[in-house]
Amino acid sequence: MIRPVTAADLPAFHTVMLAAGMDPRSSWNRTTLEGLEQSLFAPGSGGFVAVCGGEVCGCVGFRPDREDTLTLNRLATLPDMRGQDIGAALVRAVETVAAERGFRRVLLAVSQFNLEVVPYYERLGYVQANEIYAFASPGSPVPVVLVKRIVGIGSTDLDNRLAEITQKLAELKKLDVNHLIFGSEIHRYELHPPISKEQLGKTAQSFGIDFPEDYAQFLTTVGNGGAGPDYGIFSLDESLELCNTLAIGREFPHRKAWQPLVENLSDGTPRGQGKIPYYINNPVTELDRKKQRAWNEFYYDGNNSSGSMCIGEQGCGHMTLLVVCGPERGNIWVDSRATNYGITPLKKDKSGTTFLQWYEDWLDQAVEQLRGKND
Known part of the structure; x- marks a missing residue:
């Protein structure tokens, strides 16, 4: 089941992120509960969790970036739950939000320490773009930016x-x-x-x-x-x-x-x-x-x-x-x-x-x- 994230989900959301096995050099591993709360519940921002057997097994966040772009971030699933399209379902949930709110595209950034996931996003319809990621962590290598155009409700x-x-x-x-x-x-x-x-x-x-x-x-x-x-x-x-x-x-x-x-x-x-x-x-x-x-x-x-x-x-x-x-x-x-x-x-x-x-x-x-x- 995919549902919107709540404040009560923050500890489980954080646990899933840290269990994802990201390279230790990535700023991903420096995410704190306080920083996560500020990111997920800022104006216009939000996220979703996937629930498997009553427990949170996947997560994703989003926040607006410019007038036409919704940025997807913090996508993760527990290692033993992968291969069940949980990640794809979470991505689609964010894309639905983008369509409902009139955003024309969803943007995401992949760390230089996690480039093996780029083909996964490309299979979901994302393409690499020559853009600067507005939310890049200071001191970290420049991430790879991918975007997907969104056909919104009432689209022409x-x-x-x-x-x-x-x-x-x-x-x-x-x-x-x-x-x-x-x-x-x-x-x-x-x-x-x-x-x-x-x-x-x-x-x-x-x-x-x-x-x-x-x-x-x-x-x-x-x-x-x-x-x-x-x-x-x-x-x-x-x-x-x-x-x-x-x-x-x-x-x-x-x-x-x-x-x-x-x-x-x-x-x-x-x-x-x-x-x-x-x-x-x-x-x-x-x-x-x-x-x-x-x-x-x-x-x-x-x-x-x-x-x-x-x-x-x-x-x-x-x-x-x-x-x-x-x-x-x-x-x-x-x-x-x-x-x-x-x-x-x-x-x-x-x-x-x-x-x-x-x-x-x-x-x-x-x-x-x-x-x-x-x-």
Whole structure:
């Protein structure tokens, strides 16, 4: 039986913890009854005990960490009661609390002295995250942080898709240990810690924009950049550094592929899509150079990508844009001006490709590719 912990359970809770057989170097073994009481019964905190034959045989605690995260801690079962899924039941109890309270994820930290339990948590759906544990014991080695997205009560389709992305990314990391997928040797399937909703809101307000919902929730619940298509996704700050911040709040100017016609500077012959004249990049006469300067000022003007932000690099100068203003808001475009192919939409269907569709397609294709290699 799993039930909420009470003050009367503290001695038994403490006994189960100390009986878990943790490495003597771990701060776990320095837990006192007083410290345990303060941790379990602080505002918003709590815990559960598992009762077997009338005696406490397992325990777990939790406490809030930021607005979207519930931290799981102090999970333990008596050695002779292991193998009966008591630990998993206690973890599910904490996850239920997270869902009921509207937390989007559960986070836990594993001591460097107890790394053999990491696979256990991964089987329960937790994935390693490149985050700093807010409650780490001073003087102890930096713990390994694992997180799991929680689909809450009344959750939306977007919540479900983001939770599935987290699981697929963990699978992809396991499948691609040799980094066969293009760009993975750069991001190594690691995500940066999520950004707070407050910080994201302040950024949006300062630039007068409204970030697309799927992108915003990705940043605040999955990761603020890191693993993703091609060489990965830029953090919000990196994206803003690369865009024309003076024009980001203006409407994105394109509705279809943009590659203006230019005349051949030597013979006046018009050229079309993707066929910038040779003399643009290799001027011969002074007239060529004059027209080249005029062309570059026009072609690479930041206003040609206004209302968008660069969220990733594809290689060879191709950049991934996310439109944040105008009718194309929420869709992915590709800026290939560096290779003279203009700015073009990444089309999945007539309505374009959204941020989440782009990310999901990358995951699905990469997993399918690696499963084929491993069969």
